[in-house]
Amino acid sequence: MSAQNVRLEVMQLLEKDIDTFVENYLIPVEKIWQPSDLLPDSEKDTFFEDVKELREIAKELPYDFWVVLVGDTITEEALPTYESWLMDVEGVSQKPDNGWSRWLRHWTGEENRHGDLLNKYLYLSGRVNMREMEITTQYLINDGFDPGTDRDPYKNFVFTSFQELATYVSHNRVAQLAKKFGDHKLSKICRLIAGDEMRHHHAYSEFVERIFKVDPSEMMLSFQYMMKQKITMPAHLIRESGESIGLAFEKFSESAQRIGVYTAMDYVDILQKLINRWEIDKISNLTDEAEKARDYLMKLPARMTRVAERMIVPAEEKLFKWVQPALVK
Numbered sequence: 001m002s003a004q005n006v007r008l009e010v011m012q013l014l015e016k017d018i019d020t021f022v023e024n025y026l027i028p029v030e031k032i033w034q035p036s037d038l039l040p041d042s043e044k045d046t047f048f049e050d051v052k053e054l055r056e057i058a059k060e061l062p063y064d065f066w067v068v069l070v071g072d073t074i075t076e077e078a079l080p081t082y083e084s085w086l087m088d089v090e091g092v093s094q095k096p097d098n099g100w101s102r103w104l105r106h107w108t109g110e111e112n113r114h115g116d117l118l119n120k121y122l123y124l125s126g127r128v129n130m131r132e133m134e135i136t137t138q139y140l141i142n143d144g145f146d147p148g149t150d151r152d153p154y155k156n157f158v159f160t161s162f163q164e165l166a167t168y169v170s171h172n173r174v175a176q177l178a179k180k181f182g183d184h185k186l187s188k189i190c191r192l193i194a195g196d197e198m199r200h201h202h203a204y205s206e207f208v209e210r211i212f213k214v215d216p217s218e219m220m221l222s223f224q225y226m227m228k229q230k231i232t233m234p235a236h237l238i239r240e241s242g243e244s245i246g247l248a249f250e251k252f253s254e255s256a257q258r259i260g261v262y263t264a265m266d267y268v269d270i271l272q273k274l275i276n277r278w279e280i281d282k283i284s285n286l287t288d289e290a291e292k293a294r295d296y297l298m299k300l301p302a303r304m305t306r307v308a309e310r311m312i313v314p315a316e317e318k319l320f321k322w323v324q325p326a327l328v329k
Helices: 003-015 018-027 047-058 062-077 079-086 097-124 132-144 153-180 183-216 216-229 248-258 264-277 286-311
Strands: none
Touching: 003 097, 003 153, 003 183, 003 216, 003 286, 018 097, 018 183, 047 097, 047 183, 062 097, 062 132, 062 153, 062 248, 079 097, 079 132, 097 132, 153 183, 153 216, 153 264, 183 216, 183 264, 216 286, 264 286
C-alpha cells in the first residue's frame, strides 16, 4: 500500500473520534467569549468615555510593542488563507458528513474572533494607521501561503502543532508586556487569545500523538522533514504598500525579538517541547530511515541553540507605515 493510501486510512481512523476532539478542545459558540465582551460597548452612554480611557492608556505603549501587536493582528486576519490551505489536506473533504471539515470549520470559527477583536482594539486605540495595516492584510491574503506541507496531513499537523504553540507564546508575552505598561484590558484580550491558541496546540499535538501510534516511521520522517526545512511563520510574506513580498517580515521579527515577544530561542524551546510531548525517544518499530530521522531530531535543539546564541538583533527600531512615530508617545 502506498504511503498516501496509508495516510488516508489513518485520517479516516482519527476521524471516527472527531466529535471527541471537538468536545475536548473547542468551546461551544454560546459559551465562548466574543470580541464585544472585551471592548467598549457602543450601546452604552459611557462608550465615548470608555474609548477615551482606552486611548489614554494606549499612549504608554512603546513603538516596537505596537509593531508586534499590528503584525500579530495581520497574521490572525489572514485566516481565509489558512482555512483554504487546511481544507485541501488529504482526508479532508467538503462533503457534509466529513468530520475533518467540521473540525476545521469549528476551529476557524474560534480563530476568526482573534483578528476581529485585535482589529477593533487597534482601531479604537488611535495609535495605528489602519489603512496601511489593512493594505498589508489584503496583500498577505492575496499573496497566499505555502508552509511546505503540500497536502500531507502528517506534515500539516506538525506545522499546526508548532505554529499554535508559537502564537500562544507571542500573544501571552504581549499580554505580559501590556500588563507591565498598565494596559490591563489589552493584557486580558491577549491572554484570552493565547488561551485559545494553547487549546488548539493541544488538539493538533494529539493528532500527531495518535499518528505516531499507528504509523510511527512515516510520522517521524514527516517531523524531520518539517524541521529540516524550518517552520515557516504564517506572516513571512507580509509587505507594506509599495514593497516587495516579504520585505516587512524581517523588520517585524526584529521588533518581536527586541522586546522578547518571540525569539530564536523560543523556536528552539517549542521544538524541544514537541519532542518531549511526543516522546519520540521512546517510539519503537521504526524503519532504519526513521531511526536516523529520530537521531537527527534529538540532536537538533542543541544545534539550533548554538546558532540562536550567536544571533545579533539590531538595536535600532525600524519604522513601519502601520505605526508612525508621531502617533506613539
